Amino acid sequence: MxxxxxxxxxxxxxxxxxxxxxxxxxxxxxxxxxxxxxxxxxxxxxxxxxxxxxxxxxxxxxxxxxxxxxxDPVRHASTSGLRSSVATRVTAGRESEGEVRRRRFFALGAAGAGAAVVGAGPAGAEPVDVPPGTDLLEQALFEPVAPVLLPDLPASLTRARADFRAARYDRLRATLPAIISGAQAERDAVSGLRRERANAALARAHVLATELAVKGSADYAWVTADRALSAARACGSPVVIGEAARVLAITMRRSGRIASAVQLLTTTATGLDGEDSADSLAVRTSLLLTAAYSAATGGNGSTAYDLAEEAERTAGRVPPGLVGELFTVEATAEQCALYRIGLATVLGDPDAGVQHALDLDPTRLPTKERRARYFTDTARMWDALDEDRRTYEALLAMERVAPEEVRRPSVRAVTARLVHSPARLPGLRPFAARTGALGA
Known part of the structure; x- marks a missing residue:
């Protein structure tokens, strides 16, 4: 065939x-x-x-x-033909579980997600209706529909970025498949500068997908990170390449390939030496901070703190009045201070992180996703210090800022430990129940 x-x-x-x-x-x-x-x-x-x-x-x-x-008739069928085919299988009583999943994806992912992205208003619009347990993004990676051009790819990607920064992850999982499909279609339909821009959009869509996969501890982070870096290299932008290298290194670190992750991050950061634009300085700062945290997870404290200091110096070079801003995070003094909390905890010295946590005002972090990261890191810090009440207070604060963050597997594990601790914390069990931690 x-x-x-x-x-x-x-x-x-x-x-x-x-x-x-x-x-x-x-x-x-x-x-x-x-x-x-x-x-x-x-x-x-x-x-x-x-x-x-x-x-x-x-x-x-x-x-x-x-x-x-x-x-694969589904791939080439029209939406109406697909629905007809599905209806025939249902009537015949022969629809398999796999077909149910495929039908749900094509009905919601190809049609519903596409409509949600193209027709969505501001990022705070009504959430996309997705059946519980359905990960349209994961399904789209391995059973994608034929790419379809979006009317306005940049606007769709901007809304997706806003959803990530506002910690609206369920909505983002539902809308990203259509954006990835649209970016692929545009890349294949154009040439020259327009193709480079389409590759940049595709890379950043996969960066968002990797961020979601990492937050959910999903195995497909490897797939999205690889695709992000491939598209980034095709677009040729050092900033986009740096953003993609960062999420790939996070995936490498989480699989235990810490030395390789640090090498990728530092090598990519070195490639940005001499670049003095705010965006270039921002991506270099972010690469160095991620390298510092990666080194810390490998127990290399001296390297971790050296990299963190270099990141702080780089962030300080951002021209006054400008913000070194990447697609998902920023490179600011507050961002560097935030990483100091996590470094201390990972290196087994959470006491050293306490002052950083007390000095950092989370309201100065510009997005809900970053503020949630602050409460995640402080919860882990207090947990390492056996301060159960303060750990619980940090978790509650995280829920108020970004309710979807407290459902992350790593955060649910902290909540589950509190449930089984001797501490008597009012409202803990209902909190654990609504965040899914009782079964963690």
Missing amino acids: SRTTEIDVPAVLRAARAVKQATLAEVGAHAGYSSSAMSRILNGRMAVGDVALRRIADFLEIPPQRLGLAP
């Missing part, structure tokens, strides 16, 4: 390998190729036949229709 030209087979293979975290040797051994041959296949420099591709797909658990190895 011939594969359709719209499928980027190497990209699908790279994403699946990232999710499985398989080595080139492991994939090659299953398909009968050397590691070097697999590298060429995954980078599109070597063609592969259908038989071998099926073996690779089997090992990486890729549905054959995703590689054009089996018919």
Whole structure:
């Protein structure tokens, strides 16, 4: 069977390998190729036949229709045709659980999410109605619809950014699939400077997707981070490349590849030496702060504090009156102080973080997402100091600022520990119940 030209087979293979975290040797051994041959296949420099591709797909658990190895009528059907087909299957009583998930995605992700992004008003508009337990973003990554151009991609991306900064994560998960699809469609339809801008938009959409995946401890962070960096490099902007490298390094760190994460971050930051624009200084600051935290998680305190100090010096070079602002965070003195709290706790010296926490006024942090990060870090700090009441107060403050943040797995773990502690904290169990921590 011939594969359709719209499928980027190497990209699908790279994403699946990232999710499985398989080595080139492991994939090659299953398909009968050397590691070097697999590298060429995954980078599109070597063609592969259908038989071998099926073996690779089997090992990486890729549905054959995703590689054009089996018919996928849903991909090419119109919305009305899709609904008709689904209705026929339901009537016949043969709709599988997988088909239910696909139907839910295409109905909500392709139509509902697209409408939500294109037709949404200000970022505070009504939330998108998504069934409980449905992650439209995850489904879109592995069962995407054919890309469809958005009427105004920049405006849609701006609204998505506003949702992230306001900690409206459920809405963002519902709207991002259409933005990613629209950015892909625009990139493929234009050339020159317009193509570079479309790649930048696609990279930043995947940066947002990675931020969401990290907050939810989702495995697909590897996929979105890889796609973010690929699109960023295609657009050529050092700032966008830095933003994408940062989220990829966070994913690396969380999988235990701390040294590699620090190297990626510091190398990318070094590449921005000599760049004095506010945005360039901002991305360099952010890379250094993330490198400092990554080094701290590896127990390397001296490197962590050296990197944090360099980040503070870089943030101080932002011209007066300007804000060093990235797509998701800022590079300010307050941001640097915020990282100091987390560094002290991770390095096993939470007492050192207390003064930073007391000195930092969270209202000076410009977004709800960053203010929630302040309360997350202070909750962990007080938890490490066995200050149960203060830990609980920080969690309640986080809920008031950004209710969706307290449902993060790492935050629920702190809440669950409080539930099982001897401390008597009024309202703790109802709080744990509404945030999902009782089962954590």
